[in-house]
Amino acid sequence: MLKKIFKYRGKRIRYSSRKLMTVYQFVLFIPVLIAICYFVGYKQVYSLVSSGETDWKLFILPAVLFLSVSVVANLLILLLKRVSIIRDGFFARVEQRQILAKMVIDNGYYNREQSKTSDGKTKEKIKFPKIYYRKRKETFEVVFETKGSKFQDKFLTIGGFLETALTADMIKKVDEKGFVIYELRANVFNKRISIREMVADKGKVQLMKGLYWHFDKDPHLLLGGGTGGGKTFTLLSLIYALVRVADIEICDPKRSDLMALGKLPLFEGKVHSGKDMVMCLKNAVSEMNDRFEEMNTSAKYKMGKNYAYYGLKPKFIVIDEFAAWMAELSNDFKTAGEVEEYLTQIVLKARQCGIFLIVAMQRPDGEFIKTALRDNFMFRMSVGRLSETGNWMIFGDENKNKNFKFVEKVDGEVVYGRGYVAKGGDVASELYSPFVPSDFDFIEEFLKISDELGYERIAEAEVQKLSKTIEKTFDREALSINDEESKEKAFLEELSQKY
């Protein structure tokens, strides 16, 4: 009851909050000011004055000392505030409160109140509506009182505006009696991890600091994104992290970057293209049935337990450029029907026995992936530039009002692999896929994993050749594809540009 009466909503944003950073500058300077007043003012100047000293030259040194210490101290305080903002510390939050106050003033979301002073003059006072700022563990909340105020309509749709004003990403909007609460996350870029930090176990894989794909809870991943946005690198990163703990099958209809992996012993016979991809899905369905059989007849059978309990390894089927593949099959109804059938079975049933799909495409158009099938991908990601419709197709109706941004540069540097992420049905939040440094050679790294897992080594010349196929400058010729395949590849390339 008490909680209902006194509900803490956060720090109130007031007219005075517009100068918060300056106030803190002064507050932090006060101890320094006291110290110089004591050591310079009292100890030096005062003693000179009280001893009757009149030579003005003797006062120069204390004056210079006073000024220089003040300037240096203020510069240090400014530096401290800057570092704190960059590190998302205390002053990042102070700055956010100040920005909110300025936003209210600049947009006129306040009321003017007139009052009479004791000497009969009229004084105008600016009164802010009730707006609160509250820090949460990884996020912060901005709360607006609605209660029929003249700004109510504005506050109910201010989410996108807040995202831009506070350079933050809205992750939730909650309507409460009399209030609307926006939950935002700032400085998401700082939460980016390097590919080498990606950790996976039998139930989850890390994507950013504090962000995991719990594939056993939110099965099947749908990844969308425009050309060159970082889809292939995201897929490769996921494969890199998961291959230590899972079986991976790869379908690459474009026969591009991922095809090269098939030449490594670690993925021998596990990288598919053409008709082989249909077989891969068919085999996954029969493996699913076998796994269920094994689980149900196990001596330690327990209702509701999943693959991990029975000691089974998770298995991932990675399909790149899915829409282009389906477009290619648009005249081959039989095969297209077969693919759809296998995918539906896996999507609907395979979670418990540990078989998961990771499907990537430019955008999940209903023409190529049925909405009912798409809705069962419980984890969604996008990287790179995507149209409004593309985002809506990936993240669904829940995100129709989300302000999806395309960010090309962060701190002046071009950024790759930026996009959004959401569990099915949630508001999408900003994502930076794990960073792949320029000295990271996927082939070399997969060979290291091969060694760890006891696979045979391949010749150095072959390693060199393969490394080139997954370089930052796509050298697709190195894949040694014959003429007939080249034609088909060009056709698929064309389709994947479109879809």
Ligand SMILES: Nc1ncnc2c1ncn2[C@@H]1O[C@H](COP(=O)(O)OP(=O)(O)OP(=O)(O)O)[C@@H](O)[C@H]1O
């Ligand atoms: N996570 C990342 N870390 C570092 N660089 C990246 C990352 N993602 C993408 N890049 C850079 O962007 C380039 C394009 O990425 P990628 O090949 O993954 O795009 P794509 O969306 O798969 O494009 P396409 O559809 O044309 O194959 C890479 O060669 C790399 O230089």
